[in-house]
Amino acid sequence: MKKIKYLLLLVLSLTVWNAQAEDLYEKWNTPRGTSWGFLLRTGYVLGGTSPMPLPAEIRSIGRFNPEGGWAISADFYNMFNKRCGIMTGVHYFMEGMNTGATVKNYKMGIQMGEDYLEGMFTGTDETKTFMSGFTVPVMATFRVSPRWNINIGPYVSFLMYRDFEGSVYDGYLRVGDPTGEKVEISKENPATYNFADDMRRVLWGVELGADWKITRRFTAFANLDWGMNSVFKSDFKTIDFPMYPLYATFGIAYLY
């Protein structure tokens, strides 16, 4: 009998807790009382384009300036039940960074028309990249608590503007391999490059997002777009490792 009493107590308490929770979850509801709704977001983008993990050839990162920009997006969602739903949208983004790194024996090969220069570079590399375009994610959305909502799912990005440029200096190139001709490159006369045309127009990856309810209508959000393909075309050999975009957006969303 005692067991039953405890069980009843447990069921009762769960029901009460659930009832309270149900009430709190109501705050996610739209004014229309529909299962679907919109999130209009604006935020600031921070992040970088980088090989992952960093190869041993990269010896230090001396300077890193995220040079992102604004992101504006509209997400549409439809809840299948109180907790789970699907979300999709269109995000306009500006992503960029400016970084300086020292590298050792970093394999590179540059094609310029018919001419090709390949070798191992040791020294400083400065890179500036910027991309803008639209991202379309399709995500599962979960209301994990009355205040928290998380989204996860794949995305496709279409780039309208691409730039990847920089310079190498304070070091030397061994032409071909480490026993090849040594060519010194000074800071006064750096070798500049621009690989914008070698960048892909379409990128894909996984988006991970979280919304935290501030009020009934507003949430604070963070979105992480983790690129799964290199920003460069597969035939691009200058940089020996794939470069993945990894950018996060922080901002405010309006729910209606």
Place this chain on the structure above:
Amino acid sequence: MKKNVFLLIPFCACLATSCIKDEPLNSECDIEVCKVHHDAADTIFYVVSDTLQNVNSTDSVIIYSIRPDVRREDLSQVRVTLATTPGATVTPANGSVQDFSKGDVTYTVVSEDKQWSRIYKVRFIPMTVLNPNFDFETVELEQPKERFYNWFAYGRGNVRQDLWATGNSGFALSRSSAKPHEYPSVMLEKGVSGKGVKLETCSTGAFGAMVNMRIAAGNLFLGSFDTQNALKDAMKATRFGVPVNQKPLRFTGYYKFQPGEKFQDRYGMEVLGRVDAPDAYAVLYKNTDENGQPVTLYGDDVLTHENIVAIARVPEFKVTGVADTCAWEHFDLPLEYRQNLDIARLRNFGYNLAVVFTSSIDGATFCGAVGSTLLVDESTIIYE
């Protein structure tokens, strides 16, 4: 917002230095400096400072020019110290005494990561006397890649002399697809007599623009070209002059010249109204300073250095055209001495002679007209 911070973690972690992996071991295996020690170095070498040599990255034979009267057996006990790439190991041991009486000594350098190795030879040869008849008949493709032409000559006793240099190896960096005849300094089939030299100012294409060196003037000079410094400090890449032990009096030769159409500055901007001109000169200079340290003249001081003793420079070039049908123009100029020649110094190869031909007079600063062409042949230095 707590969760936002969590989202940042993987992202920051990748950028943070904690993600930097252990430093890979060095892959390079160069001898950078070679020094030989001999009890009687002053009887072996003309200048004791010759015992130390900085080794170019492309060199695999380290040559010591010694007095011709040195007997081979005097070279049986020479200690050699080497500066190699950090971490590299060398056999035979660095600092050991070697026997050069039977010829070259071979060194093998293995990189710190053991993945790469290079073989060097250290060689002692009697100082050769420059063959002063520059007929440019002996020319070959660079080895082993055969990318461009190299000129050499034979001295007394049919000893091969590799005393002529060009900037072709620098051009090779920018234009890997260029054929040997598309380089700035190329062999000319029809010279005044036999073969000659064609020097043409060429565009270095997109790679040249990357480093702000848009043109490469054709050049040919006595001395050596240091590709290692070609991008860093182009003026320092041309190391002019080879030792001589006779007094040069006259500089003669034949040329044809045609300027290119558009003269451009270093930034590729056309300089309206300026017509390109070539340059040719012979310079004699003292090759050591007061302390006995070696002196080499470079692109920026070959005509101005205080060690210069005499100069002969073609004052003005005629535009002759460069077709086979155009006539060769002759020049014959005295070397104008500014200082008295020290005969004892001269006998000990204490002077260097630089002879320089270039298709664009300001080519060293990357100003000139693409297409400017200077043909040269049958040049001589007439000694006293």
